[in-house]
Amino acid sequence: MLEQKSTEPKQPVVEQGTLFDKTELERLTVKRTHWEETSVKKSSQRVPERDNLFTTSSVPIERVYMPQDNANLDYTRDLGLPGEYPYTRGVQPTMYRAKPWTMRMFAGFGTAEDTNARFKYLLKQGQTGLSTAFDMATLYGYDTDHPLAAGEFGKCGVAVSSLADMEVLFADLPLDKITTSMTINSPASAIWAMYIVNAEKRGFPMASLGGTLQNDILKEYIAQKEFLFPPEPSLRLVVDTIEFGTRYMPRWNTISISGYHIREAGATAVQELAFTIADGLAYVDAALERGLKIDEFAPRLSFFFDVHNDFFEEIAKFRAGRRLWARLMRERYGAKDPRSWMMRCHAQTAGVSLTAQQPENNVVRTAVQALAAVLGGTNSLHTNSLDEALALPTEKAALIALRTQQIIASESGVVNTVDPLGGSYFVEGLTDETEHAAMEYIKRIDELGGVLACIQNGFFQREIAESAYRYQQEIDQHKRTIVGVNDYLMDEQIKVPTLYVDYxxxxxxxxxxxxxxxxxxxxxxxxxxxxxxxxxxxxxxxxxxxxxxxxxxxxxxxxxxxxxxxxxxxxxxxxx
Known part of the structure; x- marks a missing residue:
C-alpha cells in the first residue's frame, strides 16, 4: 500500500540558528554565477568597472552582497534586538525614537572666559552636552608661565593652570543638569579634581556630577604622544580615577577609551577598533588587579571613535565594536550585569579628513560622517567645523557643524526606526568581517604579551605607520580621490575667516x-x-x-x- 502524501506545505530545511535555507542559498549561488557570466559580462564590455573599489581602510568591496554573504548569520547570536545582548543594533531599546544622541560640540580656546562664552552660546543654540578642549601646555601638565609653554597659550584649547581658571571656565553653568566631557590624559586626574572642587564650592556634590574624562593614557603611547610618565605609573593613575569614580561618582565615566587618535594617526578602521578594545581590556585587567569587581566599574567604561569618510565601513565598525565588546565582557570576564556588556560611545567626525583646500567641502564631509555615526548607533557626537584644517573654529563655523547634527536629527527621518540598515546584506557582511578582523588583532596582541608589551616593542606604532603610508601612497598615485586635493582642483584661492587668539x-x-x-x-x-x-x-x-x-x-x-x-x-x- 502506497504511503499517503501529506497535503501540508513542505517546510524549508533551515540550518540551525541561521536565517537562510541551505537549498535556497545554493540556488542563489547558481543564479549569481549566471548573472556574472551574462548580465555583468555584457555590461562590463560596454562600460568597464572602475578599479580600486575598496574601503578607506583598503578592504576590497564585492560587486554585490547577497544572502550567501550572511550564510552563517544567527539572528539571536549575532544581532538580537536593540538594547539587548549582543547590542549589535544599539544599546538602548528605542534609541533615537526616545531622544536623539547627545550633541556634544568640542570647544576650547584662549582664556577660560572665552571658552565659557562659547559653551553658553552652543547651549543656547541647542547643544545638549559640553566637551572641553585644553591647550597644549595644559595637556602636558604645565602652567602657562612655564618656559616649555611659551607660545602655546589657548591655541588648541583653553588654558587651565589652577582651580581659579576652572571656576571661570564653568561659571554659571548648571553642572548637575548637563554632562561635561574633558579631553585630557596625563594630567586627567588633576583636572578632574579641579572640576570636582569647583562644583562642590558651587553647591553641586560630586555624586550629582555627570560627564566623561578621556583619561586614556595607553593610546597616548600608541598614537597621540601626549604622555608624561612611564606606562605603569600612568596606568596606576587611571585606575585611581576608576576606583574613585566607582566609589563616589556613580554618574561619571572615568575613562573614554579612545580610538579617535589612533585613527587620526593613520590606522585603518579595523586597527582603530581592535587597538581600542585591546586598551579597554588592559584597563579592565588593571582594575580587577586593584581588587574591583567587574560589574562594579565596567558599566561606567565608555568609548570614543573616529568617523571617517567611508560611510558603510564606519557603520559596520560601530556595530561590530558593540558585539565584540559584549562578547568579551560576558565570556572572557564573566560580567553578569547587562550594563557591563554595553559599549557606550561618543563619536567625532574625522579631523584628518578635513582639507585646507576648498574648505567649504568640509561641510559635506562632516555631514556624511555624522550620518554614518548616527546610523551606526553612536550615543553622542561632535561634528567638526569647516575651518578646522586652518585654525580653531569660529563661532559661525561651529554653528554650522551643530546645525548639521540638528538637521540629521530633525529632518532626515533616520531617527524614526532603530538600526535602519540592520539586515542589509552588505552591512551585515561588513560588520561580520570587521569583527573577525579586529578579534584576530586582539589575539595577536595577547600573544605578544598584551598592550604594555606591544607599546614597548613598537607593534602598534609599526602597524599604524604602515597603514598611514599605504593610504598616502594611494592618494599620491591617484588610486584614491580627495576632492580639491588631487582632483577637481581650482586655481582660485578660497579663504574663510579664522579664529585669532590674541595676547x-x-x-x-x-x-x-x-x-x-x-x-x-x-x-x-x-x-x-x-x-x-x-x-x-x-x-x-x-x-x-x-x-x-x-x-x-x-x-x-x-x-x-x-x-x-x-x-x-x-x-x-x-x-x-
Missing part, C-alpha cells in the same frame, strides 16, 4: 595665575603637596590627595611636578 587674553590669564600664587595659603599648599607625594610614593589612591591640593590652589605644574619627581619622565623607545 591680551594671555596677559589676563597670567595675571590671574600670579594672584593665585600671591593670595593662597602657602603653608596649606606645601602640606597638600607633601601629602600627594606620600600617596604617589605609596600604594593608596591619589585622588583624595589631589582634591586636597587643588582645593588649596596648588597649580597644575606643581601637582604634576610631584608626579614627575616620583614617577620620572618617559622617553619613547625608537621604533623601526
Amino acid at each position: 591680551a587674553g594671555e596677559r589676563a590669564h597670567l595675571a590671574r595665575l600670579k594672584r593665585v600664587r600671591e593670595e593662597r595659603d602657602a603653608s596649606a599648599v606645601r602640606h597638600a603637596l607633601d601629602n600627594l607625594r606620600r600617596a604617589a610614593e605609596g600604594t593608596e589612591n591619589t585622588m583624595p590627595a589631589l582634591i586636597e591640593a587643588v582645593r588649596a590652589y596648588a597649580t597644575l605644574s606643581e601637582v604634576m611636578d610631584v608626579f614627575r619627581s616620583v614617577f620620572g619622565d618617559y622617553m619613547e623607545p625608537a621604533v623601526f
Whole structure:
C-alpha cells in the first residue's frame, strides 16, 4: 500500500540558528554565477568597472552582497534586538525614537572666559552636552608661565593652570543638569579634581556630577604622544580615577577609551577598533588587579571613535565594536550585569579628513560622517567645523557643524526606526568581517604579551605607520580621490575667516595665575603637596590627595611636578 502524501506545505530545511535555507542559498549561488557570466559580462564590455573599489581602510568591496554573504548569520547570536545582548543594533531599546544622541560640540580656546562664552552660546543654540578642549601646555601638565609653554597659550584649547581658571571656565553653568566631557590624559586626574572642587564650592556634590574624562593614557603611547610618565605609573593613575569614580561618582565615566587618535594617526578602521578594545581590556585587567569587581566599574567604561569618510565601513565598525565588546565582557570576564556588556560611545567626525583646500567641502564631509555615526548607533557626537584644517573654529563655523547634527536629527527621518540598515546584506557582511578582523588583532596582541608589551616593542606604532603610508601612497598615485586635493582642483584661492587668539587674553590669564600664587595659603599648599607625594610614593589612591591640593590652589605644574619627581619622565623607545 502506497504511503499517503501529506497535503501540508513542505517546510524549508533551515540550518540551525541561521536565517537562510541551505537549498535556497545554493540556488542563489547558481543564479549569481549566471548573472556574472551574462548580465555583468555584457555590461562590463560596454562600460568597464572602475578599479580600486575598496574601503578607506583598503578592504576590497564585492560587486554585490547577497544572502550567501550572511550564510552563517544567527539572528539571536549575532544581532538580537536593540538594547539587548549582543547590542549589535544599539544599546538602548528605542534609541533615537526616545531622544536623539547627545550633541556634544568640542570647544576650547584662549582664556577660560572665552571658552565659557562659547559653551553658553552652543547651549543656547541647542547643544545638549559640553566637551572641553585644553591647550597644549595644559595637556602636558604645565602652567602657562612655564618656559616649555611659551607660545602655546589657548591655541588648541583653553588654558587651565589652577582651580581659579576652572571656576571661570564653568561659571554659571548648571553642572548637575548637563554632562561635561574633558579631553585630557596625563594630567586627567588633576583636572578632574579641579572640576570636582569647583562644583562642590558651587553647591553641586560630586555624586550629582555627570560627564566623561578621556583619561586614556595607553593610546597616548600608541598614537597621540601626549604622555608624561612611564606606562605603569600612568596606568596606576587611571585606575585611581576608576576606583574613585566607582566609589563616589556613580554618574561619571572615568575613562573614554579612545580610538579617535589612533585613527587620526593613520590606522585603518579595523586597527582603530581592535587597538581600542585591546586598551579597554588592559584597563579592565588593571582594575580587577586593584581588587574591583567587574560589574562594579565596567558599566561606567565608555568609548570614543573616529568617523571617517567611508560611510558603510564606519557603520559596520560601530556595530561590530558593540558585539565584540559584549562578547568579551560576558565570556572572557564573566560580567553578569547587562550594563557591563554595553559599549557606550561618543563619536567625532574625522579631523584628518578635513582639507585646507576648498574648505567649504568640509561641510559635506562632516555631514556624511555624522550620518554614518548616527546610523551606526553612536550615543553622542561632535561634528567638526569647516575651518578646522586652518585654525580653531569660529563661532559661525561651529554653528554650522551643530546645525548639521540638528538637521540629521530633525529632518532626515533616520531617527524614526532603530538600526535602519540592520539586515542589509552588505552591512551585515561588513560588520561580520570587521569583527573577525579586529578579534584576530586582539589575539595577536595577547600573544605578544598584551598592550604594555606591544607599546614597548613598537607593534602598534609599526602597524599604524604602515597603514598611514599605504593610504598616502594611494592618494599620491591617484588610486584614491580627495576632492580639491588631487582632483577637481581650482586655481582660485578660497579663504574663510579664522579664529585669532590674541595676547591680551594671555596677559589676563597670567595675571590671574600670579594672584593665585600671591593670595593662597602657602603653608596649606606645601602640606597638600607633601601629602600627594606620600600617596604617589605609596600604594593608596591619589585622588583624595589631589582634591586636597587643588582645593588649596596648588597649580597644575606643581601637582604634576610631584608626579614627575616620583614617577620620572618617559622617553619613547625608537621604533623601526
